[in-house]
Amino acid sequence: MQLLVSDIFRNAAVAVPDRLAYAVGDQGWTFRELDLISEQAARCLLDRGVRPGDHVAYRADLSLATVALFIATAKIGAVFAPIDPALSQGEAADLERLVGSDLSLSLDRSGVERLLAEASALGGVEQVPDDGMDERAAHVLFFTSGSTGAPKGIPVSHRVSMLRSHPGAQPESRGPALCPFPLFHMAAWTIALQQWQARAAVILPETFQADAICAGIAAYRAERIYCIPAIWRRVMDHVDEMRAKGAPLPDLSSIRFADTGTSATPPTLIEGLKDLLPQAQVRIFYGSTEAGPVTCLEGSALTERAGSCGLPMQGVRLRISEAGELQIRGPSVFEPESMSADAGFTADGWLRTGDLAEIDADGFVAITGRAKEVIRSGGHSVSPTEVEGVLATLPGVRDVAVVGLPDPDWGETVCAAVVAELGQAPPDLASIREGCAARLAAFKHPRRMVLVDQIPRTASTQQVRRGALVAQILEERDA
Missing domain, CATH: 3.40.50.12780 (ANL, N-terminal domain)
Known part of the structure; x- marks a missing residue:
């Protein structure tokens, strides 16, 4: 049937x-x-x-x-x-x-x-x-x-x-x-x-x-x-x-x-x-x-x-990869063969969640972080690079990086770290959000903005060191 x-x-x-x-x-x-x-x-x-x-x-x-x-x-x-x-x-x-x-x-x-x-x-x-x-x-x-x-x-x-x-x-x-x-x-x-x-x-x-x-x-x-x-x-x-x-x-x-x-x-x-x-x-x-x-x-x-976050639901099987990522199998997992897009599965058929996790001796699962940089805010997924592409075009922005800061209600909140353009008035949060209004959905708009002297980046590829940036923002906030 x-x-x-x-x-x-x-x-x-x-x-x-x-x-x-x-x-x-x-x-x-x-x-x-x-x-x-x-x-x-x-x-x-x-x-x-x-x-x-x-x-x-x-x-x-x-x-x-x-x-x-x-x-x-x-x-x-x-x-x-x-x-x-x-x-x-x-x-x-x-x-x-x-x-x-x-x-x-x-x-x-x-x-x-x-x-x-x-x-x-x-x-x-x-x-x-x-x-x-x-x-x-x-x-x-x-x-x-x-x-x-x-x-x-x-x-x-x-x-x-x-x-x-x-x-x-x-x-x-x-x-x-x-x-x-x-x-x-x-x-x-x-x-x-x-x-x-x-x-x-x-x-x-x-x-x-x-x-x-x-x-x-x-x-x-x-x-x-x-x-x-x-x-x-x-x-x-x-x-x-x-x-x-x-x-x-x-x-x-x-x-x-x-x-x-x-x-x-x-x-x-x-x-x-x-x-x-x-x-x-x-x-x-x-x-x-x-x-x-x-x-x-x-x-x-x-x-x-x-x-x-509890014990597995009926029919769900879980494992932790060597890198600490939670992986899932079970009848409720979507079937990637019905579409040709990249499905995010391992070679042996386990769904890669992108979440870092631990499973204790009694089978209880705890999520400890994200394997990727996507920001999870109130059930939405926000790509930092997408938001950065918009913010980089706004007046007064010399350099910018977007990170997720811990938030008790939303999981993470979108934060823009901005290096102000020399000789120009630095932007504020209101102008940043106004500049996003016509180009990004509201849940992608920064809810917080901080001014920094420079964005921490890797030496060879100039990628944003997001973990270091989050730590810097939190340290300055709590100082």
Whole structure:
């Protein structure tokens, strides 16, 4: 039997047709409605010439339309390629060029709205045939910088998506899950598929601000939520502010599972979550676009193994290379043969994570650093050289290097070390960020800038000695 993403919705539309499947704010679709609109949209995609294996790109915003397009492409065997809507037109075009001749259709918001308007006018439609579909074919392409800093596409097959998100043999009641992740991010779709396989609802807040997240939890009595540490900080600060004002506190009592991960999770955050949600089980996950969920830390280990990211998930195998890099095998790892791009695997088939790690005698994993120079900030990957290329063109900049500084909420924060041009007024952070505005997504903009006399570089190749630069900045900060 083939493991196909489309079967999730076709089966749920029969079993639980009137159960809520998806909502954004106060607008939602049942499983029957979601199955119908995606079937209609699939017909419209076929009419536009989209065929199995073709890629459909979309700047994936927080909307019902994004989900309909995701499912419609899966039903016809096409590949959904969600793009971060925060990217500039040039950055988005660069990602589309990675897809190459396989890109059949690129839609903006108005294009998707027209597609769905045409789809809804079709009324009842027959199911799109899927007899020839292959579970190992890609159905979604996630763009990530991975451990190299250079953008690349990670194709995830139907089979891998189903195995990453399978809830077990029985679709036991899970209750709604609130998902504060953008819809170009792998985590959003993994959470959604976990819910949909269990025939439960996915709720997206209208924004990722703390008040909207809390309102979504209360309105839908959400039982599960996964937030990166920075988002959890927003929620806790919001509740503290409401308490200080003497205002009614948001009702978060329905939460049973409060999950976090993606960047470093300090013990103080865990204690704050336990105070905020005493009724909830708190868990830390480690994973990636390439591998899906890899490890989980929970229970007493949260305090007894502080600094660890937990034990391997079911079916996951881990090893540490001679260079100290964490490497992974398992059914949730993407299958590189479905795309010709560099896959980052060892010769014997283990995924290279780019993370330096240690595994203790009891099997607990601790991430100790990065094998490459890419900056990980709030779940995003930032290439220092890409940002440096923009900053080097700005007025008043003689030399520049970009590094990631440790940050308790974001994992790392982007910092620009600038050597000012002689005889000119040195730039400040505001002018640096303004110069990035039209050329780089906001998450790539420096959040800190320091003026230095020179950038430490290697003698022969003049490469930035980033470790030495970080140490210099931290030493001066703490002096």
